[in-house]
Amino acid sequence: MSEHLTEPLSGPISERVLTTEAGAPVADNQNSAQAGVGGPLLIQDQYLLEKLARFNRERIPERVVHARGSGAYGFFEVTDDVSAFTRAHFLGGLGRRTEVFLRFSTVAGNLGASDAVRDPRGFALKFYTEEGNYDLVGNNTPVFFIKDPLKFPDFIHSQKRDPFTGITEAENVWDFWSHSPEATHPVTWLFGDRGIPASYRHMNGYGSHTYQWVNTAGEAFWVKYHFKTNQGVRSLTNDQAAEIAGGDADSHQRDLHQAIERGVFPSWTLHVQVMPAADAARYRFNPFDLTKVWPHADYPLIKVGRLVLDRNPENVFAEVEQAAFSPNNFVPGIGPSPDKMLQGRLFAYADAHRYRLGVNHTQLAVNAPHAATARNHGRDGAMAANAGGRAKNYEPNSFGGPYETGQALGAPLAVTGFTGTHETPAHVKDDDFVQAGELYRLMSDEEKARLIANLAGSLGQVTRDDIVDRVLPHFHAADPDYGRRLAEAVREIRESDG
Structure with missing residues (x-):
């Protein structure tokens, strides 16, 4: 039985009173208005119609990728001087703190999927800086499966549910990878020991892409971001993950939320690798290739600061x-x-948000800059909470409106004429297999055994011989022992399955 409050018929409404979306008090939230006892419902019951109509519209399109996510607020604090490399204000000055919001996610799973699965993890970080919001959109792996954004929709389609069976098919997954030799290195990462993090707190984060920093003198540097977890890297085996996912699909969300609630604040130490801009042209492989890492022996890690998460969201949807x-x-x-992948994402990510959330999604509290109200001449659109007031909506104008600075955020990128053909690689080790082999040889015997078992368990599900025969040479090219052991393991699985 609902509690009934005695309220005045007019005047201010108590904060405990249930209201319609227009703010009027609701008299009855248990019974719809009827035309007599047992009669049809009345269209005049606007509260019923409002409630049902609103419920029908509660969901928005989920993200095509990174749909399953968790997030928290915190801060980033500068602990080491990197002003020689960048003039970004939030990175200058020891002890300077900037509020952040970090969203973790799986990549392939839908909104209701399990957390404990073998999948890359998103590591998307929003810095609410004094010069506007800076978004660093990365993963828990330093590499990705493709190097050209033209292939991205096809890659994701191969990893998602098959249009006929409605199931994620190993055939599709490996068919795409068999046609994409550049995936050999990231596949080795994914099926290695770090492929299933024990929690979001126990994994590293990477910017993955190469970015540009520019200092006050106008000198440009290429950088890669590395967030090293201070909790230590912990991962799950296939068996452990299956048990956890079967018992608690929300394992990573629960772990992150409860840790912060009890005051155990997860943290990461940010390091960067810095390459002088002039080094890129003569480096032994393409430093802008997302399927490759920069060896630390060439460009050591430089400490920047610490990232701490200390506050849970009040509302997960919002x-x-x-x-x-x-x-x-x-x-x-x-x-x-x-x-190239970064260049494609410069368009695709913002476009996805305009579709999912609307053109005014940057006015939502979680997305709005903290530095100042955004000042531009974008106007109107659905859900415009800030439509610009009386200010003129064009520029230049003679009424004191916002004006351009004439100062670029970064340094210009060099371009060359397009010939209409694929360019010949200018880097002596710019192939798809070298780094996969180097990663394999870094592993201990036990790590190699688990990698082979994980790969064979997945590839062994493929029934088409042409797909298996096409992808196995990729691992042979990375390392002969790697390819031989994987081929033997796959053959044993397929023979045992008849």
Whole structure:
């Protein structure tokens, strides 16, 4: 039985009173209005219609990728001087703190999928800086499966549910990879020990792409971001993950939320690798290739600061589901690189948010800049909470409106004429297999055994011989022992299955 409050018929309404969306008090939330006892419902019951209509519209389109996510607020604190490399204000000055919002996610799963699965993890970080929002959109792996954005929709389609069976098919997954030799290195990462993090707190984060930093002198540098977890890296085996996923699909969300609630604040130490801009042309492989890492022996890690998460969102839908990150949100001193995947994402991410959330999604609290109210001449659109007031909506104008600075955020990128053909690689080790082999040889015997078992368990599900025969040479090219052991393991699985 609902509690009934005695309220005056007019005047201010108590905060405990249930209201319609227009703010009027609701008299009865248990019974619809009827035309007599047992009669039809009345269209005049506007509260019933409002409630049902609103319920029908509660869901918005889920993200095509990174749909399953968790998030938290915190801060980033500068602990080491990197002013020689960037003029970004939030990275200058020891002890300077900037509020952040971090969204973790799986990549392939739908909104209701399990957390404990073998899948890359998103690591999307929004810095609410004094010069506007800076979004760093990365993963828990330093590499990705393709190097050209033209292939991205096809890659994701191969990893999602098959249009006929409605199931994620190993055939599709490996068919795409068999046609994409550049995936050999990231596949080795994914099926290695770190492929299933024990929690979001126990994994590293990477910017993955190469970005540009520019200092006060106008000198440009290429950088890669590495967030090293201070909790230590912990991962799950296939068996452990299956048990956890079967018992608690929300394992990573629960772990993150409860840790912060009890005051155990997860943290990461940010390091960067810095390459002088002039080094890129003569480096032994393309430094803007997202399928490759920069060896630390060439460009050592430089410590920058610490990231701490210390506050849970008040509402998951408003702040996690509607959080929008775009790698084209830069601040002075930081810019893009010629990384082809990054260039594609500069458009695709912002476009996805305009579709999912609307053109005014940047006015939502989780996405709005903290530095100042955004000042531009964008107008109107659905859900425009800030439509610009009386200010003129054009520029230049003679009425004191916002004006351009004439100062680029980063340094210009060099371009060459397009010939209409694929360019010949200018880097002596620019192939798809070298780094996969190097990663394999870094592993211990036990790590190699688990990698082979994980790969064979997945590839062994493929029934088409042409797909298996096409992809196995990729692992042979990476390392002969790697290819031989995987081929033997796959053959044993397929023979045992008849």
